[in-house]
Amino acid sequence: MATVEIRNVRKSYGPVEAIKGIDIAIQDGEFLVLLGPSGCGKSTLLRMVAGLEGITGGQIAIGGRVVNDLDPKDRDIAMVFQNYALYPHMTVFDNMAYGLKIRGIPKAEIRARVDKAANILELGRFLDRRPSQLSGGQRQRVAMGRAIVREPAAFLFDEPLSNLDAKLRTQMRVEIKRLQDRLGITSLYVTHDQVEAMTLADRILVMNHGVAEQIGTPLEVYQRPASLFVAGFIGSPPMNVLDGRIDDHGEVVLVPGGQRLPLPQPRPTDAGRPIKLGIRPEHLAVAAEGFSIEVELVEALGADTVVYGRLPDSETLLVRMAGIPTVRERDRLTVTPQDGALHLFDAVTGRRVE
Amino acid sequence: MQRRVTFDNRLLPYLLLAPQVTVTLVFFIWPAANAIWQSVHLQDAFGIRSEFVWFENFTHVLSDPNYLDTLKVTVVFSIAVTVLAMGVALLLAVLADSKIKGARAYKTLLIWPYALAPAVAAVLWMFIFNPDIGSFGQALRALGYDWDYRLNGGQALVMVIMAASWKQVSYNFIFFLAGLQAIPRSVMEAASIDGAGPMRRFWTITFPLLSPTTFFLLVVDMVYAFFETFGTIHALTQGGPGKATETLIFRVYQDGVVNNDLGGSSAQSVILMVIVIALTAVQFRFVERKVHYA
Numbered sequence: 001m002a003t004v005e006i007r008n009v010r011k012s013y014g015p016v017e018a019i020k021g022i023d024i025a026i027q028d029g030e031f032l033v034l035l036g037p038s039g040c041g042k043s044t045l046l047r048m049v050a051g052l053e054g055i056t057g058g059q060i061a062i063g064g065r066v067v068n069d070l071d072p073k074d075r076d077i078a079m080v081f082q083n084y085a086l087y088p089h090m091t092v093f094d095n096m097a098y099g100l101k102i103r104g105i106p107k108a109e110i111r112a113r114v115d116k117a118a119n120i121l122e123l124g125r126f127l128d129r130r131p132s133q134l135s136g137g138q139r140q141r142v143a144m145g146r147a148i149v150r151e152p153a154a155f156l157f158d159e160p161l162s163n164l165d166a167k168l169r170t171q172m173r174v175e176i177k178r179l180q181d182r183l184g185i186t187s188l189y190v191t192h193d194q195v196e197a198m199t200l201a202d203r204i205l206v207m208n209h210g211v212a213e214q215i216g217t218p219l220e221v222y223q224r225p226a227s228l229f230v231a232g233f234i235g236s237p238p239m240n241v242l243d244g245r246i247d248d249h250g251e252v253v254l255v256p257g258g259q260r261l262p263l264p265q266p267r268p269t270d271a272g273r274p275i276k277l278g279i280r281p282e283h284l285a286v287a288a289e290g291f292s293i294e295v296e297l298v299e300a301l302g303a304d305t306v307v308y309g310r311l312p313d314s315e316t317l318l319v320r321m322a323g324i325p326t327v328r329e330r331d332r333l334t335v336t337p338q339d340g341a342l343h344l345f346d347a348v349t350g351r352r353v354e
Numbered sequence: 355m356q357r358r359v360t361f362d363n364r365l366l367p368y369l370l371l372a373p374q375v376t377v378t379l380v381f382f383i384w385p386a387a388n389a390i391w392q393s394v395h396l397q398d399a400f401g402i403r404s405e406f407v408w409f410e411n412f413t414h415v416l417s418d419p420n421y422l423d424t425l426k427v428t429v430v431f432s433i434a435v436t437v438l439a440m441g442v443a444l445l446l447a448v449l450a451d452s453k454i455k456g457a458r459a460y461k462t463l464l465i466w467p468y469a470l471a472p473a474v475a476a477v478l479w480m481f482i483f484n485p486d487i488g489s490f491g492q493a494l495r496a497l498g499y500d501w502d503y504r505l506n507g508g509q510a511l512v513m514v515i516m517a518a519s520w521k522q523v524s525y526n527f528i529f530f531l532a533g534l535q536a537i538p539r540s541v542m543e544a545a546s547i548d549g550a551g552p553m554r555r556f557w558t559i560t561f562p563l564l565s566p567t568t569f570f571l572l573v574v575d576m577v578y579a580f581f582e583t584f585g586t587i588h589a590l591t592q593g594g595p596g597k598a599t600e601t602l603i604f605r606v607y608q609d610g611v612v613n614n615d616l617g618g619s620s621a622q623s624v625i626l627m628v629i630v631i632a633l634t635a636v637q638f639r640f641v642e643r644k645v646h647y648a
Contacts, residue, residue: 052543052547071546073550078547079543079544079547081543082540083538083540087541087544087545088563089562098545098548098558099547102548102549102550146544150548
């Protein structure tokens, strides 16, 4: 168990800078999720912590010890790979015992540790099998077992659930959460799936183009997205974004089509400023006044319904309603945001305006 | 899942198979049958009459002490060629698989020797190692080493082993390289995170995962050493000096074509065939068990 500190870490491939200075201190026992679209550098960052990629600039420290120049084997970490990376020619037992044997741990203790891990993961019956004789979910658990028995300072997960089908993914997600609560080992978890991020993380680091867009708890990231990118990436369906302008008194936002939306607090200093306005689909409700939309498409999800509406100026507005649909295509609706549910972003930089 | 292809014309499948079957019949089954037939006959010197003699040719061959010497040379030669060709190829493949500069050029160059005819390769080796005109041969003699494979049987054997192995390294190299590239990178990374250094990774992960390739090459190389090295030996040493580099296949040619003992030579071919079939069977029976097919 240990802290993991990432200090201004950079990675370049020739002239291309893949990671442009990431800073975060992960506390002992914390579960940090690195979230972002493919190519954002999240896997590279994880592999740098593992020692599988060189560090171009900055420092990584595990348990207070700078590991920049240490081999993976000397960093006291265990990693779970997307394709499991099990040793195909070894039994489940040998797969889990491999790292322990190398470290010269006595046979009896290896046996005990593997049995314990197999128990936790319900792999006891499969210890003599080869990976090829296991299902995807079982292989995934063996990969987890191989990490657990090592009792490392930190776990690194590289999209561990993305090769599983939807049902198994949900099930394994819960198991990982339970396991981490029980073992309390510092964990870094890479994913592009916002549901995994929201449910597993103590804190989420949202990455885009090699930059940390936001670091925060799942609810902070949802409730106060620090940028337009985060606002669009977290939440399903994604947040509506409209072009707007704060009026000359700094009291309302004017959006095309003539709507006037009162600001929670007046901001006279921003009077006249052009702005990007974000409203989550779940924060729009039918009302007497507000945005007038023509319903284009209705998606009934059972527990709730997503309505795709068209504003008069032809922008799309998504509305999420509870329960089964009460509107039909080509209906006209008037919706308005709930109080305080407006997110303002700078029209140029896309950063949140507080 | 079973795939079945159906042909409208009943004759078409046979027609498509015909070329391969014909080649096998003409160049393999017919000569082999001929060898078996001849191995139990004794022919007169002019090839006019032949007489059925049961297994007399076999008893004659097997009781010849010279034949047993040839067998010994063949065993040494085959084991040495197989081990050397596979060992060197594996080493080169591992190096080529790691990140090195000019890997592409290096791979291409390594494959070239395979395209050479055995006789051409042998002439090449002769130019290098000939004590009078060969650059390396001259150098050895200039250093005071008494190098002359035309007189020294041991040196001759070493040279044909090296030449024969060198030809086969290319072939093995391609297969080993393909085998290495089929091992997922993440498995090696998992092993390095688990604490295994490069040597241990090689022996506990890479080598076992390469075992199907290794086994295949073991069979192929052994058959190569027994049969296909004839050209190399013929061009380099003609089996000499004395009979120091005479392998079974070379002797078959020597006794049958040069000495005109068709019966004895055929008996030898049959024995050779039995040896190779037996060795292959043994390999499949005992070595393949340890092979892991992913």
